[in-house]
Amino acid sequence: MCGIVGAVAQRNIVPVLVDGLKRLEYRGYDSAGVAVLTNGSIERVRRVGRVAEMEKAAEEINLNGFLGIGHTRWATHGGVTEPNAHPHVSNGELAVVHNGIIENHEEKRQALKALGYEFTSQTDTEVIAHLVHHHLKSATSLFEAVRLAVKELSGAFAIGVISVKEPETLICARVGCPLLIGLGEGENFVASDVSAVLSATRRVMFLEEGDVAEITANQITIVDLDNHPVERKVHVSDVSLASLELGPYNHFMQKEIHEQPKALSDTIEQVLESGFAPSLFGDHAQNVFEQIDSVQILACGTSYYAGSVARYWVEAIAGVPCSVEIASEYRYRDVVANPKSLIVTISQSGETLDTMEALKYAKSLGHEETLSICNVQESAIPRASKLVFYTRAGAEIGVASTKAFTTQLIALFALAVTLAKFKGKLTAEKETEYLEALRHLPGSVQHALNLEPQIKSWAEKFSPKDHALFLGRGVHYPIALEGALKLKEISYIHAEAYPAGELKHGPLALVDEKMPVVVIAPNDALLEKVKSNMQEVRARGGELFVFADLDSHFSESEGVHVIRTPRHVGVLSPVLHAIPVQLLAYHAALQKGTDVDKPRNLAKSVTVE
Template identity: 50%
Template sequence: MCGIVGYIGQQGAASILVNGLRSLEYRGYDSAGLALAGDGGPLRVVRASGKLANLAGKVDLSDPAPLGIGHTRWATHGRPTEENAHPHRSGDGRVVAVHNGIFENFLELRQELKAAGETFQSETDTECFPVMVAHLMKQGRPFPAAFREAVGRMRGIYALACLHAEDPDRILAARSGPPLVIGLGDGETFLASDVVPLLPHTRRVIFLEDGDLAELTREGAQITDLEGNPVERAVHTIPYDPVAAEKGGYKHFMQKEIFEQPQALSNTLLNRLPLDAESIPLDLPFSDADLRGLSRIHIVACGTSWHAGLVGKFLIEQLSRVAVEVDYASEYRYREPVIQPGTLLIGITQSGETADTLAAMKEAAARGARTLAICNVMGSTATRQAEATLLTHAGPEIGVASTKAFTTQLAVLTLLALKLGEVRGTLDPDLKAGLLQGLRELPAHLERMNALEPRILQWAQRWKDADDFLYLGRGPCYPIALEGALKLKEISYIHAEGYPAGEMKHGPIALIDKNLPVVALMPHDAHREKTLSNLQEAAARDGRILALVTEGDTGLAAIAEDVLEIPAVHPWLAPILYTVPLQLLAYHIAVLRGCDVDQPRNLAKSVTVE
């Protein structure tokens, strides 16, 4: 949520900041702004509510100022108005700051500063920071010392960038929670909430850690702790191609990322599928003895990643016979989880910066659990915090509604389940060989799924005006029903629910009538007959059935209005294939309804506050 960009160099900062903010739109926001300085003129702040285009229309992109910070805001404290947009200024207008996160003690700080004669112009918690810096400077502290002291006064989580009108040679930054990344150029230095805005300019980046303060100059960055002690942080080279962050001819990023899934899955599986009876090469720091000693696995995640965790539970328990619990990360640390010897905590997060997931991982580690991150972003907080990491290698995912990150998470969980079963001696060799061959064939099957888009578009045209949807599945496809419903809710704003098909008679059947589309996931597996029985009950109550079935299955022809045949795969790999039509259905319904597909209302790509 929210996005920060910063620049100090020789070029005009305005266009760099606006383009950087544009690449962060996927994070979700409701206002935007920037501050420019460093050319000998007065500090200039421009802000606007609504979309970034509103800000861009007010900014002189030819402004020569070589120093600036920018921000896209997702409202927490205060309404999404221009007055509450960042950057915020001190009362004397000399200090400006942008902030991601929440200052938990901002009310007491406002009262303290007001009592000292300082004034405020907004409803936000952020404004107390530049006001505090300016107040401390009035007492004789130089800008860097005042910044450091002000950071020490803040309680909560924050990513901060700060400028002073009369100090044109530096940007000051601090991190405690939300991500901040420094980009190193030639005679110029960049700052951002994510690597994506940095890629057009540099691939050499430094990820700030919690508690880091940084001084950015044209020559690079100096990093210290809160006490001013120097801190060394590694310089990473990011392999992503900036072109990968462009739409490449697709109408929306979401559509592009759905169609990228065959390649993304190939990247996930690269060098991880053994030949013949060889061991699964997952490159984990855990020994075979460590994996054999596992007594329980806890999976923590949020949203779409939580659905991946539910599929992972099925796979891991079936293949390795280790008991698995799946928790919403936002609930995990508040329920006093019981961590027994031999517990492995798996945190699943696309961005690696999801606040609740990071907190749950930290809580489990403090209680003695081993930790593993399944993540898409190399160098993110989750990958640095966890004892071990399995990268999904999905590439940049710009659309807020996750697509290729989800299917690659499922692939990684399948590999992990195979690895655990192999090491623990619970995996039948023939089953292992069948699943590995199925994984090898999956990218080709995903290409076939993409070819079904015209059929899915016809479904979308037929069902776009429905007020409600019900998604049903069983076994490992039950979480895919949840995911399909979530996708539809996220981007089309249609109310949708996902349920295990066997639970239909325990409540949802009361909703079924001639106006309710029922999306049924029915691969030809051990659950097929039971699911078919549930769907016959729905049809008897005039439910409008849209069925996804295995190729050649004609069992729903008599009761389903629409049937889509899916290539036959091992039932435990079906979740990956059955996800794609649901993504396309949600996408096309949202487009037909005129919704903002890549930036759905009220949502953010990376949820970095609780």
């Protein structure tokens, strides 16, 4: 949510700021703005809507400068208006951009009003601008003023600050929200995401909790909140600019759905190279696995559904008790902790605030054995975890997660089988079977993608609908949940998912000829049960859309539509069946004309509560 980019250089940095903001658009936003230092004053351009509108306004006034900050805002405090858009300015002397939430903003607002500051917005961000300005009156530098201000703030936030008093200095700080510094030659940058600086540099430093940094064109100084100097490692990003471009596709979601065979193959490769070995999860995994007697998975949204699939795998394959909980719920309840439980956090970005806070809470309860499954190298959650498995999905831009989800499933499957092997519950024959299943999975996924024309025709039937039901049983119930979520996210069709056996316990009351019912029906042990549930739907006039396996014995009839995915792929079937529900949501959204990659009210990286 929201995006920050800043630069200090010996060239006009407005094009750099605009390019960075465009690359942050995928995170979700409703307004954009930039502020630069030019001719001894701060010039600012803000617009509600897309970055392109703000860019046009900046070009009209020939905005330029060597020092500046930019921002894409996703509204929290205050509506979607230009006065609420970032950057925010204090007394014409200082500008601030901010991601996150300041929890004590009301208290600080009242105190600053008493000091004579006037507020022109409804945002919590303007409090930061005035507070830094207040400290700058007595502080020795802007660096010191920002550090003192940050110590007074409560919440999770990342900020960038510039001032007319120090025309060659950019200050930034991180508490809870991601922020990095990009290192150039005679120029340096700050951003909330590496994609924002890739056109200028690949060398980055990830700031850590409580870091405050002073950035000039040739030097970087970082201290903690108590003013102690700290060092941060320099990393070379392996994210390619090509992965951030659409290429021949119409939308990033479409591109990312079709990238899944490669993403899965790249993620599976590390498993095939080492086998199901603890080393897959880090140098300390052997010792960690010796300590644990259960698994607790914490995640949000699509990652939670991946964890829900994993619960079936971990218990069925490894015989280890496994629970899955929504991170935002776990962090606020009184938990009965089991220090011998492996805490597994799942996050595509590695910066999901609720998941990060849930991990901190678990550690405060005495959970020392932690594993992160993540797609972004060196992000916050992996850094806070003892073990890590990096998926190799590549950059995921579309708000609705696709390839990140299926690669998370591979990581979780590898965990389940590795635990089984470690605990002596995996035969050599089974291990070979599982490795072969992984080896053939990308090809099966490609076959599933070839079903797109048939699924597109289904989408034409879905687009006029207002509601839909998704049904699944066993390990495929979470895939039904994921299918319903995808349809909601990007087509705005209200969709709910249920275990098929729950139909008669309530949801069946909703079924009539206007309610399409999507059924995940692989050829597994529960197939006959699913068929019975389908009969319950047909008896009430409901229209069935069935995703079955090639070797399932289904036939189409009036009110029953069937698409057969490739042959049943056994234990990895949930991965395969995720593909058609993604395609259904995508094409239904196209039919309805919604913004597929930037659905309303949603953001890619959720770094606020």
